[in-house]
Structure formats: C-alpha cells, structure tokens
Amino acid sequence: DAGVIQSPRHEVTEMGQEVTLRCKPISGHNSLFWYRQTMMRGLELLIYFNNNVPIDDSGMPEDRFSAKMPNASFSTLKIQPSEPRDSAVYFCASSLTLVGNQPQHFGDGTRLSIL
Amino acid sequence: QKEVEQDPGPLSVPEGAIVSLNCTYSNSAFQYFMWYRQYSRKGPELLMYTYSSGNKEDGRFTAQVDKSSKYISLFIRDSQPSDSATYLCAMMAGNDMRFGAGTRLTVKP
Numbered sequence: 001d002a003g004v005i006q007s008p009r010h011e012v013t014e015m016g017q018e019v020t021l022r023c024k025p026i027s028g029h030n031s032l033f034w035y036r037q038t039m040m041r042g043l044e045l046l047i048y049f050n051n052n053v054p055i056d057d058s059g060m061p062e063d064r065f066s067a068k069m070p071n072a073s074f075s076t077l078k079i080q081p082s083e084p085r086d087s088a089v090y091f092c093a094s095s096l097t098l099v100g101n102q103p104q105h106f107g108d109g110t111r112l113s114i115l
Numbered sequence: 116q117k118e119v120e121q122d123p124g125p126l127s128v129p130e131g132a133i134v135s136l137n138c139t140y141s142n143s144a145f146q147y148f149m150w151y152r153q154y155s156r157k158g159p160e161l162l163m164y165t166y167s168s169g170n171k172e173d174g175r176f177t178a179q180v181d182k183s184s185k186y187i188s189l190f191i192r193d194s195q196p197s198d199s200a201t202y203l204c205a206m207m208a209g210n211d212m213r214f215g216a217g218t219r220l221t222v223k224p
Contacts, residue, residue: 042214055210
C-alpha cells in the first residue's frame, strides 16, 4: 500500500523565493492535514481539509502561507515570500474521514531550509 | 500549562530493558489516544491507537490509558536497538488533535 507521498524531500532556497510543497494522500482518504515540525515548537497543525475543502486554517502562521487541494489526490502548501524562520520539516498527513476519530497517517516530510 | 505534557528525555536504556513512556493532558474531552514512533528523518508512524481507559497490547508494546488521572503510558518490553526513535503521544476530541513534544529513546546494544 502506498502511504502519503510528499515532494520534494529536501528544499534549500534563498530568502524571498517562493516555495511549493506537494502532497499525495493515501487513496480513499478524505481528510488531509499539513503540519510543521521544529525542535522548539514540536508538531504544529497548520491547516486541514475535508473532501478537498479547507476546514480550519487557524494554524497558518501568516498570509505568506497558503494551501490548496484541487482534487482528492493532490495538495500543495506554498510559502511566498519565504523567510529563514520558515525553516522546518513540513509533514502532510491523511485520514479516512474527519468524523469517527480516525487516526492520521504521515508522509516522510519535506525538510525546508531558507537561507 | 500545555494541553499535552510529555517529557522530552532523552531516555537511554540497555537492550532488553522495559521502557515506560508517559504523557499527561488537561482536556477531559480527549477520547482517543495514540502513540506514534518517529525515526530520524522520517514521518511519525502510528504505533498504537486506543479509546477510553484500559490497556491495549500489540506484541512488545502496551498502551495504557487512565482517563481519571488524565495520564497515558506506552510500555515497551524487551526493548531492542531498533526501538531507538522519538515517541510522540497524541490525543483527539472530535476534529481536535494534539501532540506531545516527543520523547527521544535510545536502546543500547
């Protein structure tokens, strides 16, 4: 079974550049989550979707961050313009549904470094 | 006070030891409890998923939930070097999911 697939695995870019992170959830999963992980703050939920619709984006740190889910098998998280403090590991996770307290399954993350 | 408290460690034990990892929480609405294992440079991997108070066993792993004390534990029996990882507790109430900070475990051969 293919798990959650994220790309790229690593991204190094200069401050001010646009960064786009990609995620393919597990087939059949209707809910998708974007997280950021740092040593200082641990795992933080940024935004989540249900049936391709954004449900809660209160964790998105600033307007520089945006996320889309154009279809059930693809989502993007975009940072524009990027800043050094955005450096972190970004994870995508998916679950079967939002209701029924279904557990989340994570991808292996994108390690982002902003110079 | 954080909603979920987890001792970050690090915790180092010899191979074969019994490991006890713990989390406390403050929100009594949490009903579902999970443990994730995260190897270096990998995503969190679901290890155990439990509902309400009690014990759940899966091989060498036992998850324990005490809702009256707002306390959950993960026990690892006969620990192996391959168990070396960061263990994150997580809990859910409806759409609200919270993670602990993670405990870094090293099992030495």
